[in-house]
Amino acid sequence: MHAHGYTKREIAEVAVKNKRNALDHPSAQLGAEITVDDVLNSEIMAYPVNRLDVSPTSDGAGAVILAAEHVARRLTEKPVWIDGVGHCLDTAYWCTRDLYYPDYVEVAARHAYEMAGIKEPDKEIHVAEPYDPFTYKELHHMEGLMLCPRGGSVKMLTNGDTQRDGRLPVSPSGGLLGVGNPIAAAAMMKIIEIFLQLREEAGARQVPGAPRCGVAQAWGDLMQVGTVVVMRR
Amino acid sequence: MELIPKEKVDGTVRGLKRKELDSGEVLVFDWEPKLAYAWDDGPAIARYLAELKNGRIIAKKCNKCHRVMIPPRMFCELCWRPSDDWVFVEDTGTINTFVISNVDWKAGRLDIEGGVRPFTPAVIEIDGASRGMGILHLIDDVDPQKIEIGMRVKAVWKPPEEREGSITDIRYFKPVE
Numbered sequence: 001m002h003a004h005g006y007t008k009r010e011i012a013e014v015a016v017k018n019k020r021n022a023l024d025h026p027s028a029q030l031g032a033e034i035t036v037d038d039v040l041n042s043e044i045m046a047y048p049v050n051r052l053d054v055s056p057t058s059d060g061a062g063a064v065i066l067a068a069e070h071v072a073r074r075l076t077e078k079p080v081w082i083d084g085v086g087h088c089l090d091t092a093y094w095c096t097r098d099l100y101y102p103d104y105v106e107v108a109a110r111h112a113y114e115m116a117g118i119k120e121p122d123k124e125i126h127v128a129e130p131y132d133p134f135t136y137k138e139l140h141h142m143e144g145l146m147l148c149p150r151g152g153s154v155k156m157l158t159n160g161d162t163q164r165d166g167r168l169p170v171s172p173s174g175g176l177l178g179v180g181n182p183i184a185a186a187a188m189m190k191i192i193e194i195f196l197q198l199r200e201e202a203g204a205r206q207v208p209g210a211p212r213c214g215v216a217q218a219w220g221d222l223m224q225v226g227t228v229v230v231m232r233r
Numbered sequence: 234m235e236l237i238p239k240e241k242v243d244g245t246v247r248g249l250k251r252k253e254l255d256s257g258e259v260l261v262f263d264w265e266p267k268l269a270y271a272w273d274d275g276p277a278i279a280r281y282l283a284e285l286k287n288g289r290i291i292a293k294k295c296n297k298c299h300r301v302m303i304p305p306r307m308f309c310e311l312c313w314r315p316s317d318d319w320v321f322v323e324d325t326g327t328i329n330t331f332v333i334s335n336v337d338w339k340a341g342r343l344d345i346e347g348g349v350r351p352f353t354p355a356v357i358e359i360d361g362a363s364r365g366m367g368i369l370h371l372i373d374d375v376d377p378q379k380i381e382i383g384m385r386v387k388a389v390w391k392p393p394e395e396r397e398g399s400i401t402d403i404r405y406f407k408p409v410e
Contacts, residue, residue, distance in 0.1 A: 043335070044335050045334070045335060045336055046332040046333065046336060047335075047351075048332070049332070091311075093302075093306070095368055095369050097365075098365065
């Protein structure tokens with residue numbers, strides 16, 4: 001808000017989008033049709049963060065099966081490939097860092113994109129599941145993943161670009177805000193969503209246009225760990 | 234004391250009933266954990282805390298990148314080398330970021346309606362340390378709604394006899410003109 005003049009009203013649209021998307025997720029805890037005003041009028045937890053800006057406490061689990069290429073081809077006609085992985089830890093002295101821009105997510109993303117041969121993430125990635133434990137973190141992480149320029153995430157959101165039928169759907173699963181935030185399983189939920197989207201098996205959550213490349217991202221610990229996974233079909 | 238008989242749970246998943254707990258059908262035991270532990274501050278934080286007891290804030294410098302780092306650390310995590318000189322910094326600074334929190338440290342609700350002042354923790358960039366170097370502390374003696382990023386603040390210390398070598402030897406920071 002301070003760096004780019006984003007308003008609470010704009011940021012609240014992340015919650016509206018993700019909770020609506022979650023209505024189509026069979027495991028969702030907090031899928032709902034809400035409005036920006038519902039977010040702004042929800043209980044203030046720690047200003048500028050309201051209750052509906054925050055993901056819930058959740059219990060959950062997720063799993064994927066990894067297999068060698070020749071095994072995967074034998075097991076399924078529609079394998080999904082992990083084409084790039086990046087991890088980065090920034091300093092644990094979090095009062096010493098830039099608390100807006102997640103450099104460590106960018107570093108992790110650059111590693112993953114290089115491994116996957118991605119040069120223009122905003123064009124080559126068709127569906128994204130950035131970590132969204134709070135509304136504003138989805139926006140931070142879109143910028144860290146270089147899906148938009150720094151300071152460009154709110155414009156993408158308010159244009160409708162990140163809607164399920166938008167130019168670059170973001171958190172079509174419903175994200176942590178809508179599906180839930182089972183810490184340590186939450187990023188797996190995002191990887192599973194990309195898996196289903198790439199196989200066009202996401203049902204009512206399916207993004208149009210037969211996506212071929214997706215990215216999932218996790219964030220955590222002392223707010224300084226970024227993990228990025230690029231997947232293709 | 235026995236576990237629930239196997240036939241009662243076989244093939245189904247269900248919650249336990251109060252009756253089963255009370256009747257001893259479920260294994261229940263009381264245990265008082267002894268969780269004594271010691272914490273080694275390490276040389277950098279130990280000196281930092283000792284100087285707080287003296288009413289001073291100490292930082293450490295990296296002579297390669299020339300950052301003055303607070304809290305002090307024995308290594309520079311950017312240059313990946315041992316840090317160098319100890320330097321005293323000011324007890325004034327600038328608010329980098331803050332929240333007006335209606336929940337306490339244990340995530341319980343504060344009675345804001347009943348007149349309890351919200352918690353207002355902030356990251357405060359300390360004067361004399363490098364730009365962007367902050368510590369987490371509380372802001373007080375000001376209407377929470379008046380707090381702003383960029384506001385100048387100064388430490389309010391406990392009297393010397395009450396200090397114990399803790400970050401709470403600074404009670405809070407308050408705005409300065």
